[in-house]
Amino acid sequence: MPKRIVIIGCGVSGTTAAFHARKTDRAAQITLLGDEELPEYSRCGLPYAFSHVVPSLEALIGHDEAFYEQMNRIDLRLGWKATRINKEGQNVEAVPAKGNQTKTFEYDALILTTGAQPSTIPVPGSELKGVFTIRTMNDIERLTNHLAENSAKRVAIIGAGLTGSEMAEALLERGMAVLEAEIVPEILPAILDPDMASIIRTQAERHGVEYHLQSSLEETEHPVGPERRSSSRTIGRNKDR
Ligand SMILES: Cc1cc2nc3c(=O)[nH]c(=O)nc-3n(C[C@H](O)[C@H](O)[C@H](O)COP(=O)(O)OP(=O)(O)OC[C@H]3O[C@@H](n4cnc5c(N)ncnc54)[C@H](O)[C@@H]3O)c2cc1C
Numbered sequence: 001m002p003k004r005i006v007i008i009g010c011g012v013s014g015t016t017a018a019f020h021a022r023k024t025d026r027a028a029q030i031t032l033l034g035d036e037e038l039p040e041y042s043r044c045g046l047p048y049a050f051s052h053v054v055p056s057l058e059a060l061i062g063h064d065e066a067f068y069e070q071m072n073r074i075d076l077r078l079g080w081k082a083t084r085i086n087k088e089g090q091n092v093e094a095v096p097a098k099g100n101q102t103k104t105f106e107y108d109a110l111i112l113t114t115g116a117q118p119s120t121i122p123v124p125g126s127e128l129k130g131v132f133t134i135r136t137m138n139d140i141e142r143l144t145n146h147l148a149e150n151s152a153k154r155v156a157i158i159g160a161g162l163t164g165s166e167m168a169e170a171l172l173e174r175g176m177a178v179l180e181a182e183i184v185p186e187i188l189p190a191i192l193d194p195d196m197a198s199i200i201r202t203q204a205e206r207h208g209v210e211y212h213l214q215s216s217l218e219e220t221e222h223p224v225g226p227e228r229r230s231s232s233r234t235i236g237r238n239k240d241r
Pocket residue numbers: 008009010011012013014033034035036042043044045046047080081082083113114115116134135136162163
């Protein structure tokens with residue numbers, strides 16, 4: 001009987017696992033469950049699709065569905081969220097985004113590649129319209145639509161790590177004024193020493209990024225006034241100023 005392999009999470013890890021499983025076992029029944037509606041795409045490219053350096057969001061998609069299903073005989077279930085793992089019975093329950101009919105997938109081997117979620121800051125106003133996290137293609141589409149619908153001119157970014165810094169560059173490319181707040185004394189703290197990071201910060205400042213270092217988000221609020229009713233204002237505490 002062919003081995004039944006179920007993979008939860010259709011990002012680069014899950015997709016790599018599925019293709020590798022096919023390479024090493026030509027007979028296996030491979031099921032790939034992903035709660036996003038699209039096949040695997042490059043999250044790294046999202047800021048560049050936003051700024052149009054990459055021509056479109058669709059250009060970030062690695063392979064179309066036929067490549068999974070016909071070339072590699074992978075049962076690709078997009079828009080399916082795994083809701084329960086029954087270890088005893090060796091099966092996974094999942095529900096499709098469209099509909100609520102739970103389906104059970106039996107497995108001999110189960111691979112979890114569910115990735116990560118952006119962390120949010122539990123401050124007043126973090127649920128307001130106009131506050132976004134950036135992780136998925138949907139996030140970029142929502143941000144793009146929001147900026148256009150509100151004729152937005154200024155964007156505040158909380159966190160000057162890699163994603164925040166790439167989004168700052170992308171927003172500048174799209175003509176926005178960018179304010180970036182960072183809780184530690186220098187940008188890109190996870191990947192660069194402060195002396196190196198300060199060179200990049202100086203360049204970014206020349207291009208127009210307004211940094212607030214050693215600042216933490218206290219509140220997000222809608223500014224009063226009909227002309228900017230649906231944009232949001234971010235307040236940071238700047239300890240060194
Ligand atoms: C804007 C941005 C820029 C980045 N730039 C870089 C870069 O330049 N270099 C770099 O090395 N890395 C970069 N990264 C990080 C990189 O994208 C991640 O390390 C990578 O996506 C991790 O892949 P993954 O498959 O492990 O997880 P993910 O990509 O998070 O995929 C996991 C998938 O599992 C799905 N899932 C979760 N739970 C369930 C469930 N219960 N049922 C079904 N599906 C589920 C999720 O929705 C998701 O689609 C960037 C990330 C972002 C957001």
